[in-house]
Amino acid sequence: xxxxxxxxxxxxxxxxxxxxxxxxxxxxxxxxxxxxxxxxxxxxxxxxxxxxxxxxxxxxxxxxxxxxxxxxxxxxxxxxxxxxxxxxxxxxxxxxxxxxxxxxxxxxxxxxxxxxxxxxxxxxxxxxxxxxxxxxxxxxxxxxxxxxxxxxxxxxxxxxxxxxxxxxxxxxxxxxxxxxxxxxxxxxxxxxxxxxxxxxxxxxxxxxxxxxxxxxxxxxxxxxxxxxxxxxxxxxxxxxxxxxxxxxxxxxxxxxxxxxxxxxxxxxxxxxxxxxxxxxxxxxxxxxxxxxxxxxxxxxxxxxxxxxxxxxxxxxxxxxxxxx
Numbered sequence: 001x002x003x004x005x006x007x008x009x010x011x012x013x014x015x016x017x018x019x020x021x022x023x024x025x026x027x028x029x030x031x032x033x034x035x036x037x038x039x040x041x042x043x044x045x046x047x048x049x050x051x052x053x054x055x056x057x058x059x060x061x062x063x064x065x066x067x068x069x070x071x072x073x074x075x076x077x078x079x080x081x082x083x084x085x086x087x088x089x090x091x092x093x094x095x096x097x098x099x100x101x102x103x104x105x106x107x108x109x110x111x112x113x114x115x116x117x118x119x120x121x122x123x124x125x126x127x128x129x130x131x132x133x134x135x136x137x138x139x140x141x142x143x144x145x146x147x148x149x150x151x152x153x154x155x156x157x158x159x160x161x162x163x164x165x166x167x168x169x170x171x172x173x174x175x176x177x178x179x180x181x182x183x184x185x186x187x188x189x190x191x192x193x194x195x196x197x198x199x200x201x202x203x204x205x206x207x208x209x210x211x212x213x214x215x216x217x218x219x220x221x222x223x224x225x226x227x228x229x230x231x232x233x234x235x236x237x238x239x240x241x242x243x244x245x246x247x248x249x250x251x252x253x254x255x256x257x258x259x260x261x262x263x264x265x266x267x268x269x270x271x272x273x274x275x276x277x278x279x280x281x282x283x284x285x286x287x288x289x290x291x292x293x294x295x296x297x298x299x300x301x302x303x304x305x306x307x308x309x310x311x312x313x314x315x316x317x318x319x320x321x322x323x324x
Contacts, residue, residue, distance in 0.1 A: 005037070010074055095122055098138065098142075131150065138158060138275075149270045152271070159312045162271050170189065170261050171230075190217070194240055195230050197225065285300060294321070
């Protein structure tokens with residue numbers, strides 16, 4: 001049994017049993033991957049995959065146990081490499097972060113600037129996407145950190161630590177009927193076309209559910225993943241925008257009126273996540289503490305060693321989160 005065989009095995013499992021896609025990720029050939037998997041099965045004495053002609057159709061029960069252990073072994077190999085890097089030079093390396101547009105555009109710039117000043121030799125990779133896209137990168141171990149809001153169920157095997165709270169606010173053009181209303185009601189909002197996030201319509205605090213409790217149906221004319229897109233269409237007069245409070249820039253959005261609607265909508269919590277059981281380098285710990293100063297090294301390390309996300313939540317239950 002060879003390490004590269006386990007690497008091929010994990011890549012196939014993480015690529016939806018698509019050997020071609022796995023070979024591309026591994027920068028090798030499809031026949032080479034198929035051959036090594038067959039050699040591994042011959043050595044083990046049982047099939048890891050069920051085949052339908054030349055294609056893999058599913059993982060056998062015994063094969064799933066092998067895949068799970070292979071993934072753990074590969075993570076420990078990565079931990080050993082990180083440990084080596086840490087002892088050789090704790091200020092060099094790379095940091096890959098996957099997050100949403102709002103975080104990348106409005107929250108992270110100052111943090112990344114400070115981090116770069118402290119660690120100029122660390123290569124930073126910033127990936128933007130939806131929660132689903134971020135979770136795909138996390139499942140493939142392509143990133144060090146995920147930063148998002150909600151969607152916790154998508155991040156199996158991750159420790160998700162709460163960072164800050166935020167509310168949804170309304171933005172309207174100057175001169176709009178709501179511009180002079182300090183605390184609008186849901187009925188007043190429902191009287192206008194609404195432009196908001198796609199994710200606002202899933203989960204226990206969805207806009208539909210909030211309006212429905214008042215016997216109202218929101219007139220949603222457009223949804224988007226990007227706060228800047230929402231504000232663009234608000235400027236065009238298509239409706240009122242409902243966006244994250246931190247996605248409103250006093251300078252760039254001076255032509256819009258921001259209305260605090262924290263009295264109408266519950267707070268959301270943004271979290272930072274990383275693979276449980278992994279070894280965190282010093283600069284990774286520092287990045288997390290720049291992003292969320294209340295996350296002490298002790299809390300982070302205990303979360304990393306937690307068995308489940310429920311354990312992580314119990315560990316962080318008493319933390320006081322800042323409001324953005």
